[in-house]
Amino acid sequence: MTKHSSPGHKPQTSYPKLHLMAVAVCSAVMILALTLLPSPDATATKTVRLKPTSANVEPTPIEQAQELVDEQLVEPQMETVIARNWQDQKVRSGDTLSHIFKRVGLGSRDVYEVMAGQGDVELLKKIHPGQTMRFDIEEQKLVALEYVMSRTDSLMIEQSENGYVAEMQIKEMVPFTSYAEGTIDSSLFLAAQKAGLSEGLTMELANIFGWDVDFVLDIREGDSFRVIYQEMHLDGEKVKDGEILAAQFTNQGNTFTAIRYETSDRGASYFTPQGESMRKAFLRSPISFARISSHFNLRRKHPVLHTIRAHKGTDYAASRGTPIKATGDGKVIFAGVKGGYGKVVILQHGQKYRSLYAHMNNYARGIRSGTRVKQGQTIGYVGSTGLATGPHLHYEFYVNGAVRNPVTVKLPHAEPIAKQDKEAFLTVAQQMVGQLSTYAAAMESEKVANLDQ
Known part of the structure; x- marks a missing residue:
């Protein structure tokens, strides 16, 4: 059965409601399996990736399933792609635009015309070794130039009737939410590495709890951590670490919990579930890990x-x-x-x-x-x-x-969550603490299941 669209639109396929309900239920089951059930080869730690969302609150599995169904029903919009015959040139140490243009058969006149163009052409004055410049040349005339500044940022310069026009193009990275946990045998760094956390995330974890825990003096065998964090992906590959969204650290039987919260006027910071700042007015130590x-x-x-x-x-x-x-x-x-x-x-x-x-x-x-x-x-x-x-x-x-005594003196707290943000924060904090508990329970269930095998 087909549904006819209004003039100027292509017909769109319509499916029976029973079919849609079945797809939604199956999708929900699959999402639950992917997000909550650990893999058979996991040991004491596990990383879980969730469907990225734009809001602080994660949608329910049924809502995610409905999103998948809706995506399948939407007619994909085809973008017009201009075929380019690119010639790639790596920026070398000591290179200038004239050097690079000369290597692809262009002259100083071409450099002048590009730099006289509209837009952000001034960025071409800040090229660095290792970056890439891509040239589309037709009949010895520069048609387009792409200055690849990073994996996400590039400057596209194209020929127009009024000369060259430059425009920044930024690829948006997709955040995936992940979870990891670990128990310390000798050091935080080794336990975090075993859990799959990068050195940068480990340092950030230590910084978050560094006001309450001295990671040189206070760490004991059996201390543990749980972390919900983001990984930033581009074109299906992880590009870099994102932010730690929530974390728990248990030190000598005392458990500390931190929730990340961001406001437009104060930026992002970490707070206890009750809204007290994780920061103190003073660092416990003036040297990291000394x-x-x-x-x-x-x-x-x-x-x-x-x-x-x-x-x-x-x-x-x-x-x-x-x-x-x-x-x-x-x-x-x-x-x-x-x-x-x-x-x-x-x-x-x-x-x-x-x-x-x-x-x-x-x-x-x-x-x-x-x-x-x-x-x-x-x-x-x-x-x-x-x-x-x-x-x-x-x-x-x-x-x-x-x-x-700098080691034992009681340090004053920094400012707590603002009053106008307290209610919204407490809602987010409750959800994040619940997620930490859910993941931890799933991991414990897996350990028990592995012991029974």
């Missing part, structure tokens, strides 16, 4: 002076030149040499808090008294200036003028 070589101890024997002398901070052993980060937003109140501290930077954080970074090899560019810094900004580099037996960072933390 080993503590000497703890806070007010009656320590000094390694150089060999006398009982209060060690009012924490020493982090690291290679010379390792970046040192400001643990909180603040103002530089001192940057210079200070006795046994050697080269030191002191930051004031509002009225209540102050931090000190000593034995630096050098200061970061622009760091001087009066400079404002942001949390995580590099302020200097590890060294051994002053009374030091080797390269390390000496870090002190003060509350109302009194020195405190």
Whole structure:
């Protein structure tokens, strides 16, 4: 049976309702199998890919099934594709447009006409080695030029009646939602690698929970993590990692949960399911993944002076030149040499808090008294200036003028979710926590099934 369309439209096939219902049910079952059931060869970890959506809320399986049916009923729109006889040229070190044009038989006149064209032709002045330029030449005349800047971005320049016209073309990447989990035997990095997480995602996971967990001191065998994250795909292939949407980290029996939430005015950040910021006003450590070589101890024997002398901070052993980060937003109140501290930077954080970074090899560019810094900004580099037996960072933390142990001091929270966003956030948080639990249950069921085999 066919359905006739209005003038100017092609006829569209119509199927019986019973057929559509059967297709919808079958599609729903298939989607459930793909998204919730792990594969037979999975071990302690699993990556699951879901159908991409544009909203924060995932559609139900029945809604996804109906979308698939609707897609099959829509007549595909054929785009007009101009056949191009491309000649590809890789940009070499030291190349100019004239060099590249010459290699394909074009001259300086052609370069001039292209650069005199309309649109974003100025981008051709910023070519880099390794990029590709594609030429369509007919009868020794340039018809079209494509400057491939990356896998997603290219500049298309085409001939028109009024000269050349340049237009940016950007391919849209498709986000796929994935899930991974793991249990730590020795280190977070090894467990995450086994779970299929990239180094970048592992660092991001550590950054999210870094205010609550010291990934050098606090990690224990048996700690675990669960992550829902995005992978960005282009033309059916993964191009890069996307964002972590939700994550849980269990450390020594304490479970921390983080939900990503984005607003138009404040951007994206991570919050607890109750809406408290995962960020604290201060980082727990000024150096990423550094080993503590000497703890806070007010009656320590000094390694150089060999006398009982209060060690009012924490020493982090690291290679010379390792970046040192400001643990909180603040103002530089001192940057210079200070006795046994050697080269030191002191930051004031509002009225209540102050931090000190000593034995630096050098200061970061622009760091001087009066400079404002942001949390995580590099302020200097590890060294051994002053009374030091080797390269390390000496870090002190003060509350109302009194020195405190940087490792154990209670850190203040950053701002929670805004009041006007709280209701919407709580809805998203509940859904994401539910997804984490659903995936974890599916993984546990698979482990049990594997044991029974």
